[in-house]
Amino acid sequence: xxxxxxxxxxxxxxxxxxxxxxxxxxxxxxxxxxxxxxxxxxxxxxxxxxxxxxxxxxxxxxxxxxxxxxxxxxxxxxxxxxxxxxxxxxxxxxxxxxxxxxxxxxxxxxxxxxxxxxxxxxxxxxxxxxxxxxxxxxxxxxxxxxxxxxxxxxxxxxxxxxxxxxxxxxxxxxxxxxxxxxxxxxxxxxxxxxxxxxxxxxxxxxxxxxxxxxxxxxxxxxxxxxxxxxxxxxxxxxxxxxxxxxxxxxxxxxxxxxxxxxxxxxxxxxxxxxxxxxxxxxxxxxxxxxxxxxxxxxxxxxxxxxxxxxxxxxxxxxxxxxxxxxxxxxxxxxxxxxxxxxxxxxxxxxxxxxxxxxxxxxxxxxxxxxxxxxxxxxxxxxxxxxxxxxxxxxxxxxxxxxxxxxxxxxxxxxxxxxxxxxxxxxxxxxxxxxxxxxxxxxxxxxxxxxxxxxxxxxxxxxxxxxxxxxxxxxxxxxxxxxxxxxxxxx
Amino acid sequence: xxxxxxxxxxxxxxxxxxxxxxxxxxxxxxxxxxxxxxxxxxxxxxxxxxxxxxxxxxxxxxxxxxxxxxxxxxxxxxxxxxxxxxxxxxxxxxxxxxxxxxxxxxxxxxxxxxxxxxxxxxxxxxxxxxxxxxxxxxxxxxxxxxxxxxxxxxxxxxxxxxxxxxxxxxxxxxxxxxxxxxxxxxxxxxxxxxxxxxxxx
Numbered sequence: 210x211x212x213x214x215x216x217x218x219x220x221x222x223x224x225x226x227x228x229x230x231x232x233x234x235x236x237x238x239x240x241x242x243x244x245x246x247x248x249x250x251x252x253x254x255x256x257x258x259x260x261x262x263x264x265x266x267x268x269x270x271x272x273x274x275x276x277x278x279x280x281x282x283x284x285x286x287x288x289x290x291x292x293x294x295x296x297x298x299x300x301x302x303x304x305x306x307x308x309x310x311x312x313x314x315x316x317x318x319x320x321x322x323x324x325x326x327x328x329x330x331x332x333x334x335x336x337x338x339x340x341x342x343x344x345x346x347x348x349x350x351x352x353x354x355x356x357x358x359x360x361x362x363x364x365x366x367x368x369x370x371x372x373x374x375x376x377x378x379x380x381x382x383x384x385x386x387x388x389x390x391x392x393x394x395x396x397x398x399x400x401x402x403x404x405x406x407x408x409x410x411x412x413x414x415x416x417x418x419x420x421x422x423x424x425x426x427x428x429x430x431x432x433x434x435x436x437x438x439x440x441x442x443x444x445x446x447x448x449x450x451x452x453x454x455x456x457x458x459x460x461x462x463x464x465x466x467x468x469x470x471x472x473x474x475x476x477x478x479x480x481x482x483x484x485x486x487x488x489x490x491x492x493x494x495x496x497x498x499x500x501x502x503x504x505x506x507x508x509x510x511x512x513x514x515x516x517x518x519x520x521x522x523x524x525x526x527x528x529x530x531x532x533x534x535x536x537x538x539x540x541x542x543x544x545x546x547x548x549x550x551x552x553x554x555x556x557x558x559x560x561x562x563x564x565x566x567x568x569x570x571x572x573x574x575x576x577x578x579x580x581x582x583x584x585x586x587x588x589x590x591x592x593x594x595x596x597x598x599x600x601x602x603x604x605x606x607x608x609x610x611x612x613x614x615x616x617x618x619x620x621x622x623x624x625x626x627x628x629x630x631x632x633x634x635x636x637x638x639x640x641x642x643x644x645x646x647x648x649x650x651x652x653x654x655x656x657x658x659x660x661x662x663x664x665x666x667x668x669x670x671x672x673x674x675x676x677x678x679x680x681x682x683x684x685x686x687x688x689x690x691x692x693x694x695x696x697x698x699x
Numbered sequence: 700x701x702x703x704x705x706x707x708x709x710x711x712x713x714x715x716x717x718x719x720x721x722x723x724x725x726x727x728x729x730x731x732x733x734x735x736x737x738x739x740x741x742x743x744x745x746x747x748x749x750x751x752x753x754x755x756x757x758x759x760x761x762x763x764x765x766x767x768x769x770x771x772x773x774x775x776x777x778x779x780x781x782x783x784x785x786x787x788x789x790x791x792x793x794x795x796x797x798x799x800x801x802x803x804x805x806x807x808x809x810x811x812x813x814x815x816x817x818x819x820x821x822x823x824x825x826x827x828x829x830x831x832x833x834x835x836x837x838x839x840x841x842x843x844x845x846x847x848x849x850x851x852x853x854x855x856x857x858x859x860x861x862x863x864x865x866x867x868x869x870x871x872x873x874x875x876x877x878x879x880x881x882x883x884x885x886x887x888x889x890x891x892x893x894x895x896x897x898x899x900x
Contacts, residue, residue, distance in 0.1 A: 252784025267746065271737045279734055281787040379732055389732055389741065501746050545749070546776075 244355070245658060245699050246303035246345035247272070252281040255657040260542065260549045261586050262660070262698075263407075263416055267499070267506050267542075270405035274391050274447050276377035277346050277353030294350055303346030307357075309338040311694035313419040317687035319634060333421045335362060338694065341370060351378050363420045369437060371411065373397040391447040399436040400459055400493050403443060406508050408538035408553040409495075411436065414582045414596055415648050415664060419692040425600065425644040426609045426637050426672045429559040429578050430484065431514050431534040438462055438483050441493060453497040458490030459514065484518045487529045491516030497538075509539040520568055521622050528564040535560075549586040555579070559602075568620050569608040576602035576642060589654060596648040606640030609672065612680040613638075631680070634688075638680035641673030646685075659697040666690050728796050734785065735797065743804040748857040749777070755806035755855075757846040761798035765789060775864070775873040806845075807855040812895035820896025823889060831884040836893065844900055854900035861894035 248255060251272075255262060258269030265273065272279060280299060287296035311334070318331035341359040348354055357370035377393030395403040402411035410432045428434055443457020461483075497510025515533040519525055536557040543550040561574040579599045586592030607614045610623035612631035619626040624635055646668040653661045671685035672678045678685055727741060735753075739745050743754030753761065767773035768786035789797075824844070827835035839850045846852035853861065867873035868882045885893075 248784075252787045254780035254784075257781050268737050275733065281784050283788070503748055544747075 244303075244307070244343045244345040245305040246343050247277065249301065249305070250277075250280050250282055250299060250303040250346040256589060260544055260551060261589050261592065261652070261654060262658070263412060264542075264551060264584075265405060265407065265412075266544060267501050270499075271391075273375075273405050274377060274393065274445075276351060276375040276393060277355060278349075278351060278377070280347050297347070297350045299347055302344065305343045305345065305698055307339070307341040307343065307696075307698040309340075309417065309694060309696045310336040311338045311417075311419065311692060313421050313693075314691045315422070315687075316689040317683075319423065333419075335420065337362065338420060343698075352376050361420070369398065371397075371399050371402045371437070373403055375403070387448065390449070392445070394442065394444050395457070396440070396442050398438075398440055398462060399433075400431050400439065400441060400514055401495075401512065402436075403441075403445075403455075404495065404512070405453075406497065406499075406510070406538065406540050406553075407551075408508070408540040408555050409512055409536075410555070410557075413553065413555065413580065414584070414594055415650065417662065417694055417696055418664075419690055422666065422690050422692075423634050423671075423688045425642070426635065427576060427600070427602070427642045429534050429557045429576055430516070430518070430532045431512070431536065432557055432578055434484055435459060435461075435486070435514075439486060439491075441490075443493060443495075445495075451498055451500065453495065453499070453510070455493075455495040457493045459486060459493055459516075460490050461485040484520060484532075485525075487517040487519050504543055504545050506542040506544070507540070510537070512536050512538065520565055523565055523568065523621060528566070530565055530568070531560075531562040533560040534558070547588055549584075549589065549592070551584045553580075553582045563608075567607070567618055568622060570605045570640075571603065574603045574605050574608065576600065586652075589657060591651075591653050593649070593651045595650075597646075598648065599645045600642055601645075602642040604640045604673075605642075606637075609640050609642055610636035611638055611640045612636060613640075633681040634679055634683055635672075636679050637672035637674075638678060639673045643670050643673050644668065645670045658699060659695070662692075662694050662696065664692040664694070666692070728793070728800055730793065731797060731800055735801075738781070739801070743801040744807045745857060748859045750857070751860045752807040752856055753801040754804035755845070756798075756802055756852050757848060757850065758795075758798040758802035759848045760846060760851040761801060762794050763849060765794045765798065766791075769794075773873060775867040777863070778873070806852070809855050809899040810858065812858070812899045816892045816895040817899050818896075819889075820892035820894070823893050824896055828885075828889070832880075833885060833889075834881060836897075844897055853897045856898055858894045858898035861897055862890055865890045865893070 247258065251257075256266075258266060258272055260266055283300040285296065285298045285300060286294060288294050313333045315331050318328045321327040321330045339359050339361050341357050344354060344356045346353055353375055355371070355373040355375075357372055358367060359370040360367045374396040375393060377391055379389055379391055381387060381389045397403045399411050401409040404411065407413055438461060439459045440462040441457050441459035443455050445453065445455035447453050491514050493512075493514045495510065495512040497508055499506065499508040501507075513533070513535045515531070517529040517531050519527065520530055534557055536555060538555040539553070541552045557578040559576040559578075561569075561576065563569040563572055563574070577600070580596060582594060582596040584592060584594040607618070607620045608622075610620065610631065614620070615625070615629055615631040619629065619631070624632040646666065648664060648666050650662055650664040655661070667689050668685040669675065670678075671688055674685065676684050727736070732741065738747070738750040739753050743752060743756070745752050764773060765786050768778055768782040769789055771783055773782075823833065824836045827833045836853070837844065839847070840853050841847050841850070844852065844854035864873060865882050865885065868875055868878040869885070871879060882890075
């Protein structure tokens with residue numbers, strides 16, 4: 210997910226494409242939210258909080274908004290002389306383990322890093338794709354956490370995955386007509402990971418994707434580009450049981466980057482292959498309305514972020530670009546024991562303003578991302594989803610790594626820019642970011658905490674074209690992929 | 700004079716105690732605000748037909764059920780999935796407090812249903828079905844279906860909840876000898892008619 214867009218910048222060209230595709234990010238975690246740790250703490254089965262994991266029910270949303278603190282296990286407690294509780298810790302820790310294993314088959318192979326000109330890399334089996342350890346639950350009376358450590362063989366690294374440390378409490382202003390409401394603070398490492406609806410990027414469908422698919426040339430900042438590489442603090446209110454208001458700020462976090470001079474851990478520098486937030490913090494906002502009636506839950510809202518960034522390949526002292534994402538989202542759920550129907554939609558418009566000389570053709574570009582997903586499950590056992598996705602935007606041959614630009618002045622953010630050799634697969638020959646297609650998925654859950662999925666991603670257009678999109682003869686449909694996985698948490 | 704002061708003090712105390720009681724009825728216990736209300740609503744009118752209304756329910760019945768969830772003797776599927784965990788650490792005092800609070804809330808208004816089915820449901824409720832050994836529901840649940848002590852209020856209850864409970868009595872998923880005997884010969888249509896009538900009250 211994070212190797213899309215600007216993140217491809219420092220990848221070495223051609224022969225390392227497969228490595229680039231599989232392992233470029235220092236750490237590329239996969240999302241997961243259903244955790245048996247919560248079930249251990251609450252004594253409540255998965256279906257209270259999830260339709261089918263990781264999608265949340267209205268109760269699951271409340272549980273998260275209340276900072277994961279609701280508990281039904283014995284507590285170790287302490288109180289001070291004023292009878293204020295100073296400790297309330299679960300007798301047994303709400304820990305759990307998650308395992309994902311998968312097999313991916315690409316419609317057409319991609320270059321083998323070891324053999325020049327070879328196009329044989331087509332199939333990849335990962336056991337595990339990811340192995341995670343969770344602490345998910347109450348820390349004290351109003352404090353809870355969703356903490357995830359993940360090891361991925363594709364990067365052979367253990368790293369912090371989606372994580373959320375959260376404080377929440379209740380208050381009311383009955384005298385001015387505001388009944389009991391929830392207020393809280395979330396410290397997290399992925400914008401929208403703190404969100405409670407599944408129509409925003411961090412917890413949106415597809416919940417699990419192959420780590421070896423070919424990434425498209427670009428993605429909006431809020432659409433995963435800051436995942437696990439930023440740290441955000443935000444404050445939220447949930448009023449009248451309907452209205453959600455959140456405001457916060459994100460900074461770039463140091464991940465696994467080293468200081469190239471000292472060799473030790475160091476501040477983020479221009480070797481970081483990721484887009485970095487410039488300045489104090491990037492403001493993040495979220496506003497949503499939820500309406501529940503009978504077995505139905507409907508929500509709609511807006512979210513976004515706006516910030517100056519340092520692009521990959523351009524040092525901290527270089528000029529910054531401004532990215533502003535304005536997004537709309539909606540979700541509908543129909544939940545009964547027998548039938549579950551859900552639909553989500555999101556649309557992200559990104560304004561891009563470039564001050565960097567040579568990064569892009571234009572000072573102003575735009576990018577639109579839209580996704581529309583429908584899901585049905587029968588008795589939480591068997592079901593399927595269909596998603597239509599679309600990315601469109603202004604034409605920019607330099608920004609989107611058209612091979613034409615390599616003869617003169619390739620963008621420093623493009624793979625191969627350092628050697629002047631354009632990459633196969635990753636660039637856009639016509640300089641358009643258009644990537645459109647559909648994801649089809651069938652799932653079977655023999656148990657509530659185990660999902661077996663068969664997912665097919667079909668591209669109609671990839672990086673601007675249906676045929677020969679990269680200028681090296683690659684067609685969009687050759688990036689189609691069949692992905693089979695098992696995902697279990699216990 | 701002394702007597703007047705005593706009456707005044709006694710009256711004052713009674714007033715304070717009445718006010719405190721009123722306050723207790725209108726201010727939900729903390730657990731209700733933070734947990735129960737998520738499904739059953741802050742005033743006991745549930746947010747989804749998956750979950751029963753608790754407003755104006757008989758306090759004795761509520762206490763019995765919470766204790767049955769706690770000791771796991773009530774074991775229908777939703778009780779297992781949701782309420783076993785919820786009730787696991789409840790103390791008797793908390794159970795009494797929650798039950799008293801929800802019992803004191805005004806009942807849920809009835810939801811309209813088809814005229815034919817409510818008429819048929821009313822007949823079963825009032826007269827039973829002698830040919831199937833189904834006694835009239837009102838003999839235990841009261842002529843207004845408001846319940847009585849251990850017999851729960853049924854009026855204004857969520858229709859699909861009532862249907863699920865009758866099915867659970869029949870299958871013994873919710874073990875209750877009396878209700879199993881009463882309900883075992885009901886047809887799906889009759890269950891639907893009874894539930895329609897009761898949810899409309």
